[in-house]
Every structure is written in C-alpha cells, then in structure tokens.
Amino acid sequence: MKSLNPPLLVALNKLSFQRNIPTCFVKNISGVAYTFSRHGKVTDVLKKETQSYDEKKLGPSQVLVSFLASTIGTTDLAFIRGMGKLDGSSSIKLPWVAGLEGVAEVVATGNQVKSVGVGDRIIPFGFAIGAWREHGIFSESQVVPISKSVKLEYASLASGGPCVAYRLLEDFVHLSPGDVVIQNCGTGAVGLSVAQIGKAKGLRVISVIQERGNYGPTVERLKAWGNDIVVSHRYVGTFAMRRLLEDLPPPKLALNGAGGPTATELARLLGKGGTMITYGNASRKPFSIPTGIFTTNDISLRGFSMLSWLQSKSESDVKKMLQSVTQMMENDQLKFWIERKKLEELEVALQALSRPQQERRIVLVTKKGEMYLSG
Amino acid sequence: MKSLNPPLLVALNKLSFQRNIPTCFVKNISGVAYTFSRHGKVTDVLKKETQSYDEKKLGPSQVLVSFLASTIGTTDLAFIRGMGKLDGSSSIKLPWVAGLEGVAEVVATGNQVKSVGVGDRIIPFGFAIGAWREHGIFSESQVVPISKSVKLEYASLASGGPCVAYRLLEDFVHLSPGDVVIQNCGTGAVGLSVAQIGKAKGLRVISVIQERGNYGPTVERLKAWGNDIVVSHRYVGTFAMRRLLEDLPPPKLALNGAGGPTATELARLLGKGGTMITYGNASRKPFSIPTGIFTTNDISLRGFSMLSWLQSKSESDVKKMLQSVTQMMENDQLKFWIERKKLEELEVALQALSRPQQERRIVLVTKKGEMYLSG
CATH class of the missing domain: 3.40.50.720 (NAD(P)-binding Rossmann-like Domain)
Structure with missing residues (x-):
C-alpha cells in the first residue's frame, strides 16, 4: 500500500462532485481515508490519504460526521477489486473511498438539518458510503440516528448483512x-x-x-x-x-x-x-x-438487491429497518463475533482477514471510536 | 399392440371407482377404447378394448358422451410411458384410458344435469380424461359446452396447449x-x-x-x-x-x-x-x-401447472378460459396445422407421429366425428 501520491486537491475535487463535499477545503478537521482510483488487487490500489473538511462550508442540508467504526469483509474487497459487478458499482466514479458499512458521530450540521444534531450517533445508509475514513460529509437524508446503547462494533455492520436479512424475512x-x-x-x-x-x-x-x-x-x-x-x-x-x-x-x-x-x-x-x-x-x-x-x-x-430496494423506498422505510435492526442489537437478540483492529492499521486487518478460518468479523475502529470503547 | 386380454369387467370396475362410471354395464352403447394397465413403451402396453355403457344407469349428475376427435402428441406418449413424472400422474390408478385432450358430443344426461343437453358439443376438462375412446362418462362439472362452429380438429386440442398459453399470458x-x-x-x-x-x-x-x-x-x-x-x-x-x-x-x-x-x-x-x-x-x-x-x-x-391451477379455481374459471380459447378458434385467430387419422387406426397414427420433422399435429377422429367432418 502506498501513501498519498496524486495531487490531493484533484482527487478531492472529483470526490466533491460525487458527494457534495464543499469545493473549498481548509484544514479544519482532517483525518485518514483509504481511497482507490482504479480497481485492482486491494494492496496494490488502496491508498492511505489525509482528507480535510471545513465545517463552515457545509451545505445547508449536510452533516459532517466522524466515523467511529467500520467493517471490513469480502464484499469490501470485491468492491475495491471491481469484481463480479458488485451491485451498484456502475454508479460510482473513481477515485472513491473504500468501505461499505460503518457508524459515525455527527460533528457539525448545515443550518437546515433537523433530524440529527451534533453528538448524535448515526449510520450513513446507501451504496458505497466510503466508511474507511475518519470523517465524511453526507446529506441529512443519508444518515439514520441510532441509540448510543447499541454496541459500537455491531452498529458498524448494521447497515449490511442484518438489513439484508431483515428484508429477506419481511418482504417475500x-x-x-x-x-x-x-x-x-x-x-x-x-x-x-x-x-x-x-x-x-x-x-x-x-x-x-x-x-x-x-x-x-x-x-x-x-x-x-x-x-x-x-x-x-x-x-x-x-x-x-x-x-x-x-x-x-x-x-x-x-x-x-x-x-x-x-x-x-x-x-x-x-x-x-x-x-x-x-x-x-x-x-x-x-x-x-x-x-x-x-x-x-x-x-x-x-x-433481492438492497440497491434496488433503496431506489423504490422512502427514507422512513430505511429508518424503520435500521432502527429495528439496531434495537435487536440493543436487546442482545442480534450479535456477531467480532475482532477489533485500528483503522490506521488497515494492513494488519487485511492480513487478519486472509487468515484461514477467520470467523470473527473484523471491525476497524477509529481513534475517536476507541474513546467510546475504552470509556 | 395386443387386443383386450384381462377380464373386461375387472378393468372397468377399477375405472368406475375413479370416474363414477356406473358399476353395472349393459351393451347399450359400445365402442373402442385404448387403455394401459402398466406404464411402458406405448406399442407394448396399449390395448385396444371394447367398452360398453348403459345409459339407463347414468348417475343423476353424469353425462354420457361420444368422442368426436382427440389429439395424439408427445405428452400423451410420456403419460403412457409414465416418464418424467407427468404432472398429476400420481393421481391415476391403472388401468386407465390413454389420451389427454379431446372433444365429444353429449348422448345422454342424468336427470339432474342442467348445463348441457343431448346433442351439445363439449370438451371434458381435467387431468387424463381418457380421450382415446369412442364413449365416456363424466360428471357435469367436468364438461364445458362449446360452439359447434369451432373446427372439430381444433376443438380436440383446445384443452391442452391453448389453455396453458392462455394462463401463461393472463396470470403472471x-x-x-x-x-x-x-x-x-x-x-x-x-x-x-x-x-x-x-x-x-x-x-x-x-x-x-x-x-x-x-x-x-x-x-x-x-x-x-x-x-x-x-x-x-x-x-x-x-x-x-x-x-x-x-x-x-x-x-x-x-x-x-x-x-x-x-x-x-x-x-x-x-x-x-x-x-x-x-x-x-x-x-x-x-x-x-x-x-x-x-x-x-x-x-x-x-x-405453471394446469393441474395446480385447476385445483385452485372454480368451474366458471375453467369455462371462461375454454370459451375464450374456442372463441379465438372460431374467429380464425387460433389455428393449428393438422393431420387427421382414424381413432381405430391408432397404430398408423403412432407411426406418423414418429416421422422426422412431423410438424402437423395429429388428430384422431372417431367414426362419429367423421360424420361431422364430411357433413
């Protein structure tokens, strides 16, 4: 894995087109992000960058969040490799931030944001939210608030498998x-x-x-x-x-x-x-x-494809699903076998992932996330 | 193909249990029927019998009919062979009359029969109606009256492929x-x-x-x-x-x-x-x-299975479907490429069926049916 090579602003400007990231960046909040600008073998194409966000430039309906934890699994790797035409892959334009599922905390909100406030714990929902990073900007409609009582590691993967399972048992x-x-x-x-x-x-x-x-x-x-x-x-x-x-x-x-x-x-x-x-x-x-x-x-x-489901449903359907799933986690009805790694040590996590008979789900925890886990 | 061997009454009594054929048989009307008492190669197991019916013993809700024409196709042969677990095959008990689709004329009715009368042209509907014979007894609920303007050869196959096609385009x-x-x-x-x-x-x-x-x-x-x-x-x-x-x-x-x-x-x-x-x-x-x-x-x-469909639908649904199909035949919107054979010359028909590139659908016509065709 190489460190950030291409001009930072070019890459970030491209991202901004996709994500409504403000086009002017001041080193207000900055942190690690793992991006890839072409599909390929994960250790070849993934780059560790520093991304900076100026919260003053936040759009009126946007929220700036700090990720606390995200998951790393075979689907994340397939997404980076560009293999098997991962559902929805055609809707992203490289470069992109890796990581499909995670949990974050709101650190700033645009002046029209009503459903979440600073300090709230949220799950960003949608395809390829770019969870392997410390900070990110999402539109208010993309984030679902969840209870802080939900175990952080479980919350980090709630928007993936558990939501698919919920729909499979609910819709057919x-x-x-x-x-x-x-x-x-x-x-x-x-x-x-x-x-x-x-x-x-x-x-x-x-x-x-x-x-x-x-x-x-x-x-x-x-x-x-x-x-x-x-x-x-x-x-x-x-x-x-x-x-x-x-x-x-x-x-x-x-x-x-x-x-x-x-x-x-x-x-x-x-x-x-x-x-x-x-x-x-x-x-x-x-x-x-x-x-x-x-x-x-x-x-x-x-x-069943979650992407197709999302395209046909409203925000309140998404919210209901995620809140049901996280409620079950809170009630100890839905749990996973977890192994924690630090986000900044992604290479170590990737090695762990490739161990034979790796059964524990690996969760990447950010520095901010660690504070909650130790607290 | 051998002529009738086993004691006639034993075979017919078994049939009567299945079909509500009166248990006492007098030679009032008699005619040819092709039956099989075990599954196997068609020319080995099919037997040409004479079956007799006493119309005086007809049940109050039964109709005695004379077949006019029936079809002969690969499904009929598969049914006799017992191959491929033809849908519904498990519901018949041998011996049974061969032939899955045909058209007939009512020759006598039980005293409670209201929907059809003597002289009406009908299509018996259900699985394995036993169409390769000159006469048969059905319950009133099994027969659907159709217009005499429908070409006899087309009517003989209406209850097969055309009804399946009708459902496939209608129901899904x-x-x-x-x-x-x-x-x-x-x-x-x-x-x-x-x-x-x-x-x-x-x-x-x-x-x-x-x-x-x-x-x-x-x-x-x-x-x-x-x-x-x-x-x-x-x-x-x-x-x-x-x-x-x-x-x-x-x-x-x-x-x-x-x-x-x-x-x-x-x-x-x-x-x-x-x-x-x-x-x-x-x-x-x-x-x-x-x-x-x-x-x-x-x-x-x-x-889609017609048998499952029949089990879930009412007589009026069946009637509506058959009348739609035969109406299209009458309007020249639904036709087939036909080759006529005589029912009594089934062996000739079987040979024709096995010709390479046999594209015309073979229809077996009874003596009574021939009267209408020549008339």
Missing part, C-alpha cells in the same frame, strides 16, 4: 412462528442475521455451511445463535437430509447467498409453493434448476 | 399492447398458441425453435401465425440476438417449456424485473441460472 413470504426457513451461507453476515432475526420471530432456521476444519465448534456457535439445524454442504443433498426435514413443516422460504450446488439443493428442499430468494453469490458459480420444481412444486425463484 | 405479468414476450418451444402446442393469443393481444412474441432440416419454412409459418421474431436455439445466446432485441422494449415475460441452455438464455434476455415461467421440460434437462440475474436484474422465476 408471509412467515408465522414455527415456519421453516432454509439458507446457505450460514456463517455470513446475512446468514447469522437470518438465524437470529428468525429466532426472534419464532421461525425455525436451517443453515447449510461449508465443512471446514473448525466445523464442530462453528455448528455449536450457530445453534447457540438461533439456528435450529446446521448441516454441511456435503449433507444437504443426501437422503438423510430429507429424512431430517420430514419432522418439520416443509420449508416456505430458502435464502441463497452462494449459488452453485447448494442453491440447487435449497430449491429442491422447498415445500410446495415455496420461494427461494437469491441475494448473493459467494461461490461465483451459477446454479442448476430442475424444471420439475416449477411444474410440480410451484416454486418461485426471486432476487 | 400485466401485459399491454407492444410488450415483448419471449419463449422457447415455439413449434409446440403451447408455443403456437402463445404466438397467436399474443398477437390477438397486441403483444410482440419472439420464439426460439430448434434448428432442423425444414427450419426456413417453419420460421415463415410461425411468423405468419403471430410470431414477430423467430430465431434458432443456436442464435439465441449470441451477441447478434442482443442487438436484435435492442430495437424492442426489454422482454417482460419469458416462457420456458424446454429447460436446458435455451431456458438460461431466455432468463438472461429478460428485462429488469422480468418474469420467466417454466411450464414444461421438453429437453428433459435442468437449466443453469447465473445468480446475477436475481441480484442485479431482479428477475422472478416461477412455474
């Missing part, structure tokens, strides 16, 4: 307590959230996960966090799996974040009239569909 | 004149009906067909019958196909009767938010789905 199928939901990617942020939100709703969640070295402890942890049944990708296509499901109502909803063979199996295991939603493709593989599931089992296959 | 997506529908199996009974019903609705229909020896004339015929564009299965996945579609609104609805690679291509060609309905699988192959169509294009994949 009418689910009642006792209904069965089956999913792959059980260890992902969406999968973990589905199990926990599902448990809170009284659903029975069955997760398929990859069978790796630490499979046994992972299964136990997933069960402790809401899953009724956890099976390996090797088991899901077997006759034994069908026997296992015989004791339950037929699954009404399947959630596919992986593609590949497990997606096919989920579709096969759905009950008559069931629905499978594809929200991601961790395996980068297509999946095969036996046509009989349509003609004899009346299955629907649909898709 | 709101279609307005100018909207684009894309389908595979363009030469099948459903595909031909989709093009013609689609044309009547002002839709633009694009059909993918197998490229065979008589490809050129087939394309011309399909275009004359309502298709806007006809392309080969080799062409559909090419860049040229995408270019071709650029001049049209993005397809809203795709209809998949084939599975395999063309099904994947149809799903890819759908516009944002589009729907693909699978109603059959002529290729007997699953199809592959790139997950991106769900996450970036918000495609829905659904299925």
